[in-house]
Amino acid sequence: AQTVTQSQPEMSVQEAETVTLSCTYDTSENNYYLFWYKQPPSRQMILVIRQEAYKQQNATENRFSVNFQKAAKSFSLKISDSQLGDTAMYFCAFMIPNTGTASKLTFGTGTRLQVTL
């Protein structure tokens, strides 16, 4: 079974600063996807960024980037130039793609990020 661990229940960052959220996972699979989802108070889970395990290059989406360390099973999210709108719960998630099963997501417990003025 796959597990995802987020060891930082809460974090705070000042506007315009950079923050890094940590995530580790455990799996015996070699082919998988990793995701960061954002859940603002509006509750809708929004995909922030994804990483395919077979890609060595770290994914980047505008102000969001990841540090994917496959051997260490680590997948951290860096948010640059933090904005007030980044305030939300952030969930790390894991998925094994297209094995004839559900390709369901396994989530961590989340990190609550507060961006302050």
Add this chain to the structure above:
Amino acid sequence: DTGVSQNPRHKITKRGQNVTFRCDPISEHNRLYWYRQTLGQGPEFLTYFQNEAQLEKSRLLSDRFSAERPKGSFSTLEIQRTEQGDSAMYLCASRPRTANYGYTFGSGTRLTVV
């Protein structure tokens, strides 16, 4: 594309009552998922539909829970004889056949059992 729609947004019910939630996925998405999210936790997988077929169910889905997706369009999740432990956010998500990513989530139905 109006996204994934869930109704109702909130439901308060007395213990022992039955409740039903509805999810309308993105129309071209043939895969639909239900997740449950309790306070302070990440979402946990409940069940999965491919078109109208329910192909996988979690052990979390007790026999009081039933889900359907008639005609492969909208889906309903029914909880019979609700218990206080059923209080949670119930999230629906859908994705297309061709993508191994790109789940689109709804805003969820928050259930409170009193």
